[in-house]
Amino acid sequence: MAVRAVLRMGDPRLLEPSRPVERFDTPELHALIADMDDTMKALNGAGLAAPQIGVGLQVAVFGVAFNPRYPDAEPVPYTILINPLLTPVGNQMEEGWEGCLSVPGMRGLVPRYRSLRYQGCDQFGKAIDRSVTGFHARVVQHECDHLAGILYPMRIRDLRNFGYNEELFPGEDVIEE
Numbered sequence: 001m002a003v004r005a006v007l008r009m010g011d012p013r014l015l016e017p018s019r020p021v022e023r024f025d026t027p028e029l030h031a032l033i034a035d036m037d038d039t040m041k042a043l044n045g046a047g048l049a050a051p052q053i054g055v056g057l058q059v060a061v062f063g064v065a066f067n068p069r070y071p072d073a074e075p076v077p078y079t080i081l082i083n084p085l086l087t088p089v090g091n092q093m094e095e096g097w098e099g100c101l102s103v104p105g106m107r108g109l110v111p112r113y114r115s116l117r118y119q120g121c122d123q124f125g126k127a128i129d130r131s132v133t134g135f136h137a138r139v140v141q142h143e144c145d146h147l148a149g150i151l152y153p154m155r156i157r158d159l160r161n162f163g164y165n166e167e168l169f170p171g172e173d174v175i176e177e
């Protein structure tokens with residue numbers, strides 16, 4: 001389909017809560033997902049939420065294949081997640097570095113629930129119900145935050161842990177989502 005422009009922090013559309021999808025398996029929904037997929041892949045992202053391309057619907061795509069350049073990033077299955085509901089499992093939080101295609105070139109240390117259950121459905125309306133931990137749980141929380149109008153810098157506890165990739169991690173490749 002098409003690689004779309006990704007909105008950057010400062011664009012007010014990134015701060016608006018998204019609406020639930022009401023009709024599944026429609027040409028419009030498939031076209032949106034194809035564009036999101038093309039955009040995420042073109043930018044080497046780990047995930048993308050519809051508001052990042054200016055569409056205020058509760059749709060996120062994410063997935064991380066094992067990549068030897070990111071040995072710490074556990075693989076996350078490719079997933080299209082619509083109308084998600086997150087339920088933390090326990091209240092353990094952990095800090096981890098995140099980047100975002102809407103905050104390019106930067107990274108911040110963000111607290112997230114270590115374990116959670118997520119429910120929702122795919123583009124055909126088929127139910128998704130998973131319990132996950134660690135990096136997978138982090139990616140889901142990051143994407144679902146986009147659907148609520150929240151960008152990761154808003155969750156950083158200590159802004160000394162926010163900066164440019166090249167300064168924080170010289171010479172390293174980083175993942176944005």
Ligand code: NI
Nearest residue numbers: 100101102177
């Ligand atoms: Ni993001």
